[in-house]
Amino acid sequence: MLLHLKTQSKYLEMETDIYIIRPNVIKEEPIYLLYLLHGYTGDYSNWVRHTNIERYVADKNMIVVMPSGLNMYYTNTDLWYPYFSYYTKELPHMVSEILRLDIKKENTFIAGLSMGGYGALKAILSTDNYAKAASFSGALDLHKLTEKAKSTRKNPFDAIFSKNIKKEDDLFTLVRNNKKPIELYLSCGKDDPFLPDSQAFVKLLKQEGIKHVYYEKEGTHDWVFWDNEIKHALSFFLDK
Numbered sequence: 164m165l166l167h168l169k170t171q172s173k174y175l176e177m178e179t180d181i182y183i184i185r186p187n188v189i190k191e192e193p194i195y196l197l198y199l200l201h202g203y204t205g206d207y208s209n210w211v212r213h214t215n216i217e218r219y220v221a222d223k224n225m226i227v228v229m230p231s232g233l234n235m236y237y238t239n240t241d242l243w244y245p246y247f248s249y250y251t252k253e254l255p256h257m258v259s260e261i262l263r264l265d266i267k268k269e270n271t272f273i274a275g276l277s278m279g280g281y282g283a284l285k286a287i288l289s290t291d292n293y294a295k296a297a298s299f300s301g302a303l304d305l306h307k308l309t310e311k312a313k314s315t316r317k318n319p320f321d322a323i324f325s326k327n328i329k330k331e332d333d334l335f336t337l338v339r340n341n342k343k344p345i346e347l348y349l350s351c352g353k354d355d356p357f358l359p360d361s362q363a364f365v366k367l368l369k370q371e372g373i374k375h376v377y378y379e380k381e382g383t384h385d386w387v388f389w390d391n392e393i394k395h396a397l398s399f400f401l402d403k
Contacts, residue, residue: 165217170257174249180207181254184217184227185262195225196258196266197400198250198286198293199393200232200279203302207231214390219397226266228258236305237282238332240323250282251290269294272400274348276389277302277357281334287345288337297348297396299389303334303360338367347375348399350392352382 166183199216201209207229210216220227230250239245259265272295275283280301287296302308305328309320330336347368351361358379365377376399382388 165211168261172249172253174253175244175246177244179249180231181257182207182211182229183258183262184211184220184225184229186224186226189264190224193224193270194264194266195223195401196264196271197225197227197397198254198271198273198283199227199229200237200250200273200275200282201229202275202277202279203234203236205279210393213386214393216393219394223397223401225397225401226258226262226264228254230254232279232282234278234319236278236302236323236332237285238323243323247285247289251286251292255292268292272296274298274393274396274400276300276392277384280349281305284334284347285332285337287347288334288341289331291343293345295346295348295400297392297399298350298361299392299396300351300355300357300384301349301361301364302357303364305333307360334364335367338364338371338373341371341373345373347373348377348396349375350378350380350395352384352388353379354381354383355388356384 164185164187168181172179199210210229232246235246237246239247271293273283273286273293274297276299280298283296284298287293351358368375
């Protein structure tokens with residue numbers, strides 16, 4: 164069952180769209196919940212339009228929630244919308260109220276591609292909401308992205324991060340400060356421009372002793388790669 168919700172967000176002060184994949188019949192425990200984040204230039208419909216996510220979860224007792232994040236890097240900004248608070252605080256409350264379910268943290272996961280990979284890792288490192296997270300082709304190094312954007316006509320990072328990337332927005336700092344047990348899945352295509360970012364991030368995960376799996380596979384920054392990866396991440400989340 165695919166539900167399309169258009170709801171008013173108090174945090175964002177506007178209407179926003181959400182797709183939810185829900186089993187036609189929810190079985191007894193365990194019930195799983197996956198928040199699935201889109202990438203830069205995308206929206207809530209991307210995962211349904213470009214992958215087989217509905218078919219992949221059809222035989223699983225899993226709810227998949229796909230919010231819209233604009234191009235805001237799932238971050239609270241000083242001048243714009245507080246997207247981090249929206250998707251880690253308000254959105255879970257909405258889902259619980261709408262579906263009338265209270266799903267355990269150990270059965271709650273978050274994943275995303277590119278910008279969404281950043282958002283997923285930031286969420287698990289900054290909150291206590293999720294047991295596992297996955298990043299596909301993650302845009303993980305904000306400092307590199309900001310430097311690269313300086314040479315372009317339009318630099319969104321100055322507006323989003325107020326020209327100063329804070330510690331709470333930097334994934335590498337969050338990893339170094341992490342004290343809680345988490346499990347991560349990361350992957351990146353061998354021809355993906357973000358491959359060095361994933362490699363550097365995984366090197367730090369090893370140094371900090373954070374439990375993770377990492378795969379470099381044939382592919383680039385596209386939906387062929389991400390469709391295949393969400394299938395593998397589902398097995399990771401469900402320990403299969």
